[in-house]
Amino acid sequence: MHPPFLNRLTLAALLLMTLASPALAEWRDFPYAKMAQMGLVLGKVDPQKIFTAAMIARPGEGFDALPADFRLQVKLGAKTIPVPILPDGRIELPIRQDWADADAQVQTNQPKGRVRLSMDLNSRTPPGTRLSYAQLTESVPVMERGIKEMAGVMSFLAPKVKQLTLRFAKGQSQTVTLTLPDGKRKLWKSNAEGHATIPWEPKWLQGAVLLSAPLQGIDQVLK
DSSP states (O other): OOOOSOOHHHHHHHTOEEOOOOEETTEEEEEHHHHTHHHHHHHHHOTTOOEEEEEEEEEOTTOSSOOTTOOEEEEETTEEEEOOBOTTSEEOOOOOHHHHHTTOEEEESSOTTSEEEEEEEEEOOOOSSEEEHHHHTTHHHHHHHHHHHHHGGGGGGSOOEEEEEEEOOSSSOOEEEEEOTTSOEEEEEOOTTSEEEEEOOGGGTTOEEEESSOOSEEEEEEO
16 A cells, blocks of 8 residues: 555555546557656665555546556557556556666556556565564665655655554454563554554664554554
């Protein structure tokens, strides 16, 4: 779920793309390598597939729906390859390093501002209510590797994961209890939205976590 390699909410905002580039006849181009970057990075840093990335098309500002004739295609040399767009706006863009290396272009038939594209990044949600702190925070090392991969030589300036937002169902307040190896306990409660924010602390990896209810999702908070 919103890019330096960020969480689902932040990533969608940071990777938000208005389709703006020089015109090419009735189609407009922008680099495939940029569009596929997140998927390519995940292929390198996330062999366990803790994260899933989905490209989403949404109406541009001031519009209520995607245009009925919205199309995307990949231009690879002399070939053009249609890109499926599902009814919910998800875009099934193939992720291929050879296309990026070949300077492929993604083409759209829409004018600037009519459609915006974003990448939603989601980490898998551990099942059950009893787990280790290491299991609960398994997404953090992957995200940190991704940030480093995308930032390159500027990685020392990149944001770091400081917290995790645990998402429960809205309604009843829920609790997160961490018991450390020395017996000390820490307790967090969810707010009215069902969100409980806990710190990211590598020194707690051996701790045990008890949730009052199963989670619906996890978001990483960068600072």
